[in-house]
Amino acid sequence: MPESNAEKSILQELWDNMFAKSWPMWVGGILLAVGNICLFIVLKPWGASGGILNWGQNIFNSLGIISFGSEESPLPGTGAHPYSVLCFLMLLGSFAAALMSKEFALRFAPAGEIIKGLIGGLLMGVGAIIGKSCTIGGFFSGFPALSLGAVIFTIGLAIGVWFALRYLLWEMEKFPNISMGKTATFCSAGTKGKSIQPWLGVILLIVAVVIAANYSGGGNKVLASYVLISLFFGFVCQRSRFCLVRALREPFMTGESAPAIGVMAGILVGMFGFAVIKYMNVGTPTEMIWVWPHFWLPAIIGGVIFGLGMTVAGGCTVGSIWRAGEGHIKLWASIIGMVIAMPITAKFIAPPFYEALPASMKSQAYLPQMVGSYPGAVAIFLVIILLWYVFVKWNERTGRFSAI
């Protein structure tokens, strides 16, 4: 029911501002960057593919198909691995946010779409392991970590996105039946009367706080912090519909620049925080954290494969997690694809691939070391982001690279 603000209580107005409408993506970007800086202070920056890899390794171990870990270095259980916990709590956070905004529903896509989700997830699983990162570790956290490999990985992502978008347009023309067929939606909030969804969302938040208290009571402050920050990540992603696929895809599709600018805002805020943490050597981290040894060949190959996968699936690792929390079955299939492909790639494909590469093609390219100063490295990243900004804005005005 539309009501004027004068008739609403102050708390009702606050609730509606939080949950009646999605937040702008740049608000999400900045909030996620603040969370990312906090996470780095606690232990390490934000990443997602490491958590899904750990899920997969534990599942393969428990099924007894392939075994991971050894006697000297046993595989951490999902409850003891910070990024496993992170992925699970992101799912919980987005689920809670979707419930609180009455946007949760189990949405069964046509079979063709669910298969696309699975294939996209499989490709992302391969790309994330070959490229040693996903859109977060190799882009949203990788730029702030001042890693030149992240720039290469991101160029790879954009190339993959471009080709996969051509594929989607071709598929719609030639095989429109893939995205048609039987669909079903369950458990939606409905529009008549009161819904219990917001209450369930609040209960989930309380459950997450109990999980954090449990870790904290056991003396594990790091995991307790990870639980709460990851819950925040999932919550913010759902409310702002934070999407790295859209940031890279829209310039080639609708021409919209807002998603890219949302990501830039997050990268800028994150970069200043990360630069200070690394420069001052705050906490336990070293300078080389989140500077992956993937410069340059694994970064470009992994980036292209990941970019193809995330565009076909309609969400990167984080995008799949928060949309799965909102109830999209296609993105559940994407997570299953990653869970299958990541451990297999890590065990059988990545080791011989890296073995065969000369050291010059798999180095850690840390820009402050390469240019000799932190301000110099930050300045170079600012120029890269400015060029990116000019491109997406110019393209939005001219539609030069936009397909629709």
Next chain:
Amino acid sequence: MPIQADEVLDCKGLSCPMPILKLAKAMKTLEVGKVLELLSTDPGSKGDVPAWCSKTGQELLGIEEEEGVYKIFVKRLK
């Protein structure tokens, strides 16, 4: 008064970017002045379709919600 649509585009169950891709395709064959009703279950469509309309100069007539389905009415202006 309910909005009358000339054509219906069923995107139920689909997630981003399929509804927008299908909308763009359907608008090419819709006559100027006619109204398309897009059915979507993706909450993203509530923001994506208005953004696409203002970008491409089509008119968004309204968004209705019924039992988890968003009905988005778009009029082709050019």
